[in-house]
Amino acid sequence: PWTIVTYMFLHGGFGHIFFNMLALFFFGPQTEARLGSRRFTALYFIGGVTGALFQMVLAPGGEMVGASAGVFAVGLAFAYYW
Secondary structure: OOHHHHHHHOOOOHHHHHHHHHHHHHHHHHHHHHHOHHHHHHHHHHHHHHHHHHHHHHOOOOOOOOOHHHHHHHHHHHHHHO
């Protein structure tokens, strides 16, 4: 059951983690300043868990790795506010 949380801390290679962290570097600080630390952390984890649930429903048995869903949630929040 912990897979839907722990998968966010694994990555499929250098390029995968590099681009996730690059997006977080550009969009994270402004989004966190707008939302506050607690709401930003909640946004990130809710986005990550939601991504895991979608993965389980839409592609059962598929490999789940990476923080892409959480980073995407941060990017969407950035786009919403700016």
